[in-house]
Amino acid sequence: MKCVSFDAFRTLHLPGVRYIKPEHMFRERAVIEAAEWVLFPEYWQVNALVFGLKKRIFPGLSAYLIGHDKVQMTRAFQLVAPDHIPWTLIEPNTPDHARQVWDQMPLPFVAKIPKSSMGQGVFLIENRSDWATYLACTPVIYAQERLPIDRDLRLVVVGGKLVAGFWRCQGHDGFHNNLSQGGTVDADTPLPQVAVDLVLRVSQQLEIDHAGFDVAMVDGYPYLLEFNRLFGNRGLPGLSQQVSAAILDYLQEQTERDDDPIDPTPPLPAAI
Template sequence: MRLVSFDAFRTLGLPGIHYVKPEHFLHQQALVDAADWVLFPEFWQLGTLVFALRKRIFPSLSSYLLGHDKIEMTRAFQAVAPRHVPETVIAANTPDDADRLWSTLTPPFVAKIPRSSMGEGVSLIESHADWTRYLAATPTIYAQEYLPIDRDLRVVIAGSEVVAAYWRLQSARSFHNNLARGGRIGDDPVPPAAIELALLLARTLGIDHAGFDIAMVGGHPYVLEFNRLFGYQGLNGRLDRLAGAILDHLRTQGDHHGPHDPIRPTPVWPTAA
């Protein structure tokens, strides 16, 4: 299998990888043309790779498009599993909408900047001053009910396999559970309902590389978000398993696709010197 990677770090452990710097991908188009898969492209490369060069990409296009914006992600979750999404309000950031929502929402609640990760841009709104600071930082209002939790679950999926699942305990310095924001890994058993919800969403939405964040409230799982590019801190030596799951997925999906677009010339894969 011929693989081109645009992210050397995230494809460690995969055999036969040719690494190409994202900004050089058109200068090395012959190599990209000849690849069976291109792995971990930058978001700005997707249009050319998928629609012009007709390449198979990993993670999937769904993983990129839904993972790029919390608003699109949440709407997809609501369509697939509405009972498992916290109450969420999405509105234009206008003075009228901001005043209306402040008069109807009951603090504390959570407000998020739609394009953010690792807990950045996620605020606990407890006062009007918090609300004003949030409004000054976001193009769109995304407000969500505050769940009574002091931990959540990270469920890591590659291909169709759960590679890891673990609790993230709340940081001592904030309400965030993200490891990047001071959260800690817990060792309590992971509820099967959280695994089942993550797998349901991944399979239904075509997400094949993600860390899903799941909260448990009274035994009921709620999906908070997923991160297409997740941290490795909680994998605890499972990087080989992650690489194996990715490789198995690429092989399996490759069997379900036909040859390269026939209007394009058959590329030549470089041989080792």
């Protein structure tokens, strides 16, 4: 299985993968065309690789398109799992829409910048000053009810299978659960099966083959918050190796399935 990667870190544990710097894509066209898989391209490369060179990429196209920003992601969630999404308002950032959202959303609430990760671009709105600060730095209004939680779940899915999961507990600010923002890991408390089942169903329905899903639990009921196509591997010891092993298994399964020709001629009926 010939693979090229545009992300050396995320394919470090995969055997026989040739790394190419993203900016060298055009120079290395022949190598890319000869590869069976192109791994972890940057977003700006995806259209050229998929539609120009007809390459199979991993993560798949759905993970890139749906995971590109929180607006696209939330709208997809609202279609496939509408009962498992916190109340969310998405509007253009205009004075009229800002006033409408402020009037509708009870305080305190959460506001997010659509293209952000690692807990950056997530605001706790408790007053008009917070709201003005948020509005000044986002192109789109994304406002969401604040759920009564002090932790959430990170569930890592590769190829439709759960690889690992853990709880992320709030950090010192009493708001963010992200590890990069001071959150801590609880790997001992069991993972709620209802959350695992929801994430596996949604990931398969949306064809998200590589993601870290964040799920909030409220009175035993799961709410999808978001997923990260490029998630961190800090949560559990050996997580990077586990993810790499799952990626390798998935790529091999997909390659064998795609390369296995289907016999178009049905078997003859048995003689009577």
